[in-house]
Amino acid sequence: MSPRNRWLSGFAVVIYAFLFAPIVVLIVFSFNDSRRTFVWRGFTLNWYPTLFENAGLIDALRTTLVVAAVAVVVSTILGSLLGLGLARLRFRGRGATETLLLLPMVTPEILMGISLLIFFFQLFGAIGSIGQISLAHITFCISYVAVTVRARAAGMDPKLEEAARDLGASAGGAFRYVTIPMILPAIVAGAMLAFALSFDDLVVTQFNYGVGSETLPIFIYSSIKFGVSPQINAISTIIVAVVSIALLVAWRLGAFRQERPSLAVEDAPAT
């Protein structure tokens, strides 16, 4: 190993430790036998079973999952169509559409939060609900899905669709049996991203939730501000565990392999 290599590797270890230190602390303290969460008092598993007796927390989790499900389905459909259209079609207003797509990604979240709050209240008198949160989440998820799908669709060989058409497929058939399967990995990736964004969102939600529609991040935020329970650590640990396992499984299954669809790759008979 060259000295520079060794120096860099040491630095990398420090940064990885920095990235994971809070997560390790979080997990360790979820087993802490103390109401006050920041002093170590001994080991307990108590916080995990009591988690499920906390009605507010379970309600919040349910709301979060409902919102995420709606946001994922709608934003994946709208975003995939948009990304596909941008990759494959030339039309007037394409440049403007690209800009419109990028804007939500370069706008601070708080602005999207307050603008939707004003929009819903001033125009409809709405003061926050699961529906309002869902609409807001769809709005910030669309761009991420569209960008992901566009990247894949732009790398896809248009000759594949033409080949299907030449072989007698209808436009709809070519779309259904050639285009969709080819961009499916990007659609799935976009949907996963949308789920993560929606599940984790605090800022936009904070301006659009109402009584009875608190999401998990809202519940956690108010717990942190007004008296923490070690249950927060426990639920966080469960979330970290689920996410880690999902990511590692996806990695083992090769979900992150970079590949570009083209005629050459698809020569093998489809099964």
Next chain:
Amino acid sequence: MASTAAARPLTADPEPPLAVHRSLRNRISARLGAVLLVAPGVIWLIVFFLVPLGIIFVVSLGTKDAAGHVVLDRLGLQNYAQATRPEYLPAFANSLRYALITTILSIGLGYPIAYWISRYGGQRKILLLILVMLPFWTSYLIRTYAWMIILRDNGVLNGILRSIGLIDEPLILLNTDLSVILGMTYGFLPFAILPLFVSIDRLDPNLVQAARDLYASGRGAFLHVTLPLTMPGVIAAALLTFIPAIGDYVTPDLLGGAQTTTAAKLIQVLFTSGRDWPYGSALGFILMIATLGGTLLALRSLRRETFA
């Protein structure tokens, strides 16, 4: 400049898109396709993104009544006049300072890591990237809370420092500038590493080797070959950390304590407990202009770098 080139500065487009094919049927289907594929998403973004942003501007010109309701009778710039009064400048200055320091730190720390993963990651590159992104997939809020546990007066870090005898009295770490910057850098570092990795990994190592063969020093090759060629990644990383950092109120709130004010935190208070939407909207609009200005500047320099 041709409008098509402006629309897609970063992606090569070797094949002509469908609509270029000449037949009338294809042209009609392209128009139909645009309506079916693009219109729903575009309409959604106009209704739920652009229109609300426009409403922010209208409300920012209004006033509020005693009950806190927005009054749009006499529109004027009074909220902007109030926002630029000297006593509010520290909030904007803080936002800008935190965001700039966070951006510089994220790139400064992220570049070597991205470089290391790209050059020495070998077969484990993807795993190393997943490990970088894993914190991003776990709630930002929860990780910020974990830093509170670590940095408290009787927290983990002070406990460790005391037990190895480095300090007698606990250091005051939480609710300082340092803790806010640390929390933000921690939160946004993965956003910086990813684009940096992409541009470093794309760089042909032979170019660096060629510079070395032509007697460039290691530092010279880095400064004159590697760094300029990875500048698009640096600018993308800067954008991806600066934008969330300048609008962040969660970190200043949780790690900065009550006395730390930022523009975003002021806005949050004005829209929740404070209930002065017109003034909050004016602050929001200023924040938006500042962010968009920075973004356009960065994108322009990115475009120049790409086509230089």
